[in-house]
Amino acid sequence: MFDKLTALEEKYDALTTQLSDPETVSDAARYAKLAKQHSELAEVVEKFRAYKAINASLAGARELLAETDDAEMASLAREEIEILEAQRETCRLELERLLTPKDPNDGKNVLLEIRAGTGGNEASLFAGELLRMYLRYAERHGWRVQMLDESLSEVGGLKEGIALIEGARAYSRLKHESGVHRVQRVPATESAGRIHTSTVTVAVLPEAEEVDVEIDPKDVRIDTFCSSGPGGQSVNTTYSAVRLTHLPSGIVVSMQDEKSQIKNREKAFRILRARLLDLERQKQHEAIAGERRSQVGSGERSEKIRTYNFKENRITDHRIGLTLHQLDTVMEGDLDGLLDPLTAHFQALKMQADAAA
DSSP: OHHHHHHHHHHHHHHHHHHTSHHHHHOHHHHHHHHHHHHHHHHHHHHHHHHHHHHHHHHHHHHHHHHOOOHHHHHHHHHHHHHHHHHHHHHHHHHHHHHSOOOTTTTSOEEEEEEEOSSHHHHHHHHHHHHHHHHHHHHHTTOEEEEEEEEEOTTSOEEEEEEEEESTTHHHHHGGGOEEEEEEEOOTTOTTOOOEEEEEEEEEEEOOOTTTOOOOGGGEEEEEEOOBOGGGOBSOSSSOEEEEEETTTTEEEEEOSSSOHHHHHHHHHHHHHHHHHHHHHHHHHHHHHTTOOOSTTTOOTTSEEEEEETTTTEEEETTTTEEESOHHHHTTTOOHHHHHHHHHHHHHHHHHHHHHO
C-alpha cells in the first residue's frame, strides 16, 4: 500500500509543477484535465502526508522514552505514544478507504429525477419538498443546479421534476438516494387529523457524456409538437416541444421546458444518454452480481428505502437501520448525517465483496 501511496504522491507533485507551467496554463483543455487529476489525488496525498507526520512524531516519542531517565518524562512519552498510535491506526484505515477502487461515475454530475407516487396530492406536495431538500443540499456544497423539466400538480406540488446538478463528486454523494421515499404525516387538507402515508420515487443517474454512450441517430425517432401548460393552457404555438423515442430500448423522453426546439432537443438527449447509461449499468450489475443485488444500479427502485415521519420529527433509513430525530433540519438540506453512514456502509460492502472475489 505504501509503495502505491508514494507513487501517487510523486504524481501529485509532478502535476503541481505542470499546473504552474505557463504552457499548461495557456492550454485551457489540458489545464482542466490536469487540474481534475490533481484534485482527485489531493485528499489521499494529504492523508498520506499526515500519516508520515504522525509516524515521525511517534519515532521521536519512542526515542525520547528509550533515552530518558526521568520518570515523569517517560510517563508523558508513553501517553503521547498511545495517542499517536491511535491516530496512526485511524489514518491507516482512512488511507485504505481512499485507495478502495471507486465507482467510475463518482466524479460525474447528477440527473435527479423525482416523481410523485401513491398518495395523490399529498404525494405531489412531498415530492416538491424533497426536490427543495436536495436543491438546498446542492446549494450548501456550491453545486450548480439547472431544472430540465418540471410538471406541477393542481395544488402546487410536483408531479415530476428532473434537475441537473453539476459539482465536484455530486454523484458520489447522492447516488444512494435512489429508491422509494415514504412520508407519514397529517395532510393540510385532513380535517380529522389522520396520518396519511404517501410515496415519492427518486432516481439519481450519473450524467452521461457523449463518449460514455454512443447513440446511433437511426435508433432515435424525434417527434415535435406544441408545448402546453397545466390544464391545457398554451405555452406557445410553435412546434418547440421534443419527444425522443430510443427504438432499441423503448425509452421515451419528452421535453417542453424551453421555447426553443434546439434547447429542448439538447436537454432531451442529455436525459436519454443518462438513462441509457443507467440501463447499461443495470445489465452489467445483473451479469456480475447475479442474485446479490445492491440497491444502487440495480434498478430495484420499487423498494422503500426511507421513511419520513413528521409527527415524531423522525427519519429512518431502512437499509442501514439508522433513525434520526432531526427531520426538520434534514428537510432544510442538512443531509450529511444520513449520507455519511450510507456511504460508509456501501463502501464496507464493496470492500468485503472485493476481498471475497
